[in-house]
Amino acid sequence: MKETINYYEILKSNPMKLVLIIILILAGGYMYFGHQDRIHHLNGDVEYTIGEITDFQWGSKASPYFKFYFFVNGEKILGRYDITDDFGTKVTNELAKRYFGKTYFVKYSVEKAKYHELYFYNVVPDSIKDCFECSWLEKPF
Numbered sequence: 001m002k003e004t005i006n007y008y009e010i011l012k013s014n015p016m017k018l019v020l021i022i023i024l025i026l027a028g029g030y031m032y033f034g035h036q037d038r039i040h041h042l043n044g045d046v047e048y049t050i051g052e053i054t055d056f057q058w059g060s061k062a063s064p065y066f067k068f069y070f071f072v073n074g075e076k077i078l079g080r081y082d083i084t085d086d087f088g089t090k091v092t093n094e095l096a097k098r099y100f101g102k103t104y105f106v107k108y109s110v111e112k113a114k115y116h117e118l119y120f121y122n123v124v125p126d127s128i129k130d131c132f133e134c135s136w137l138e139k140p141f
Contacts, residue, residue, distance in 0.1 A: 041109035042117065048136045050124050051079065051106040056096035063088050066099060066120075070106045071132050072113040079106070081118040103129045105141055 011018045051070035058064050059082075066081045083091060103124040108116035122141045128134065 038115050041112050041115045042107065045110040046107055047110055048138070048140055049106050049108065049134060050103050050129065050132055051118055052101060052103050052132070053081075053099050054101075056091075056093065056099070064091055064096075066096070066118075068104070068106075068118055070108070070116070072108060072135075074133070075113075077108070077113050077116065079116050079118060081120055083120075105139075107139075 011021075049070050049072065051068045053066045053068045055067040056064065057067065057080075062082070064083050066083070067078065068081060069076055069078050071077070105119040105122050105124060106116055107119065119141070128140075
C-alpha cells in the first residue's frame with residue numbers, strides 16, 4: 001500500500017517552512033520579472049555611447065569583472081562587465097591593468113540607463129574615443 005504525503009499537515013506542524021516557501025516564491029518572481037524588464041528595455045528604445053574601463057575586480061563567488069563608466073545626458077553611470085568567456089580564466093591583475101583607460105561602446109536603454117551592455121570586443125576608434133557625450137541611435141561599429 002502506497003502512503004500519501006499530506007503536505008498541509010507538514011506545513012501546519014511547521015509554519016516556518018511555509019514562510020520559507022513564500023519567501024522563495026517571491027524572490028524567484030522578483031528575479032524573473034526584473035530580468036524580463038531588462039530584456040524589454042534593451043530591446044526597445046536604445047542608444048549607443050562610449051564607456052571607459054576604470055577598474056578590475058575578482059568576484060568572490062562569481063566571475064571576474066571590469067568596472068566602467070559612461071555618460072547619459074551629463075550624468076555619470078557606473079557599470080560592470082562580467083568576464084564570462086575564456087578570457088575570464090586567463091585574466092590576471094597585470095593583464096587587466098592593460099585595459100584601464102580603454103574605451104568601448106556601450107548600449108543603454110533611453111528610458112532606464114541602468115540597463116546597459118558593454119561591447120568588450122568592439123574597441124572605439126581613436127578618432128572618437130574622447131567623445132563621452134556622443135550618442136548614436138544605430139550601432140556605430
